[in-house]
Amino acid sequence: MKARIALAASALVAAVVGGGIALSAPASAVNTTLCDQYASTKVQGGEYIVQNNVWGTSARQCIDVTDDGFTITQQDGVNSGGAPTAYPSLVWGCHYNNCTNGFEPIRADTTAFDGLGSKSSLKYVSGGVWNASYDIWFDPTARKDGQNTGAELMVWANHNGGASPVGSKVGTVTTAGGTWDVWYGNSGWNVISYVRTSAAASVDFKVTDFYDDAVQRGYAKDSWYLTSIQAGFEPWSGGKGLGISGFAVTEGGSGSTPVETSAAPTLAPVTPTAAPTTAVPTTTEPSTGTGTGTAKCTATYRVSQSWGSGFIGEVTVKNTGGSATKNWKVDWTWPAGQKVTSSWNASSVQTGTKVAATSLGYNGSVNANGTTQFGMQVDGATATPTLTCSAA
Structure with missing residues (x-):
């Protein structure tokens, strides 16, 4: 499951958006390199999964995996618009029936859901077109396989080179220690994206910091089930060097203020071959x-x-x-x-x-x-x- 430049993004292939079916049998190792399209490996004894998840291109991508994160070491794909090339990410929960230890979907109106949170630290590069984002999935049923049909809640800690979420901006909220622009679109399921207005080098939040807002806006329901929390990057181009570390899902996320980057990465993109990298001012003609x-x-x-x-x-x-x-x-x-x-x-x-x-x-x-x-x-x-x- 995955997302897009909100350039519309998202919905080029509804069945595999955001991820694609994990075809490779998960290994169990750390300090390894994943290059196969849908290769994955379990870390921390199976508490989390790291997946290469190259679902939007046939070009090669490799990630170096540690016990709590990964770094993109090769990213040859270039998508000139629409969906990103991939979503290399860490997963807690189930992604197309590839599940972490003992995971069962969690209904959003339960105490167990109220306490769920996550934290991670992020490493950025100045060039390319990409976002650094969480992808948190919900389904009307307690499903573990296939494409979720309820809501895809995205939390963007940073973005570069003109990348923007699916749909259009519908508001702004202050939560989880920051200010976030709210975007909404639909790709056969609701896509609600929270885009931080200033880059953050680390995040620590409760899922309810964002999901409660999505419910109030009518884009999600308390009766739906959380099926996974994923964190990583969506590169359209130039993703080499992006990295995440310290990823964890917590039972009582603090929602503490994210650490601001001392110098926010330059948002001017480099020019990869045949890739659109120049964001233009929004123009509207009703x-x-x-x-x-x-x-x-x-x-x-x-x-x-x-x-x-x-x-x-x-x-x-x-x-x-x-x-x-x-x-x-x-x-x-x-x-x-x-x-x-x-x-x-x-x-x-x-x-x-x-x-x-x-x-x-x-x-x-x-x-x-x-x-x-x-x-x-x-x-x-x-x-x-x-x-x-x-x-x-």
Whole structure:
């Protein structure tokens, strides 16, 4: 299971987002190197799992594993947009039926859940496109295998080179010793990302510091089960040298103030081969439309990232009517021959300069005043077209 540049991110392959199925049998060793795509090894006697988890590229990645962390020693993958190349990480819980010792999913309305926390220390590099993030998964059932369908709660301690979460920013909260921007999107499950507004070299928090906020916002439920706590990095490019140490899951996370980096890593990215690394200012072009049914919708557009020969566009569809939609459609015309090369969370068809993006089976229903997002990778100069949204 894993995540994305919120460039839309996330949902290129719903069945393996955030991780991919662990195909390699877990070993049990420390001070080892993992290079196979889904290689994993148990550490601290099986209390935790370290996984290479290269799910978004076929390029080689290697990590050096210690008893409480790892360092990325080779990272050849370069993704120019959409999903990251990998999520090398430590795991407590179950990831596609690869479970730590004696783990059972924990319901979020229990005392056992209230005390759960985690801590870790993080090492950064100045170049590349990446985030340093926790990935905490929830499911409506006590599942140990497959893709979770409840919520993916991400805690971003730092990010670089224009990486941003799935969806769009919906608020800001102060918790766990810091201030965090809150992002929400949907990839077939709710993705709630808490992005620290200043980089932290270490974190120590309770899961409830963030999950309670997600529940209050309506993105998660107390009846859902925590299935894993994972911590690591999502590199789109340039991840060599990123490292994590001191990872632990605690029964009474202190929520103490994270240690601020004395000098926050430079956010200007280096330029890997054929990779988009220049973040551009957000641009927004709203427009409205009326469908044949009772629901109305608006479509809001922004460019989240651009490079020499293309860019990533994100669209937020909002239901402004009084009842849920059954489906929606967004139409626009490119001004200068731009071409959609891939899209996620929508089916996009381009004829000449005209594009029609329609909802998929899982996101056509949008509640009154609710939103959903889709994204696209586009060849050509950065552009901001006028959108027309219709819904039924």
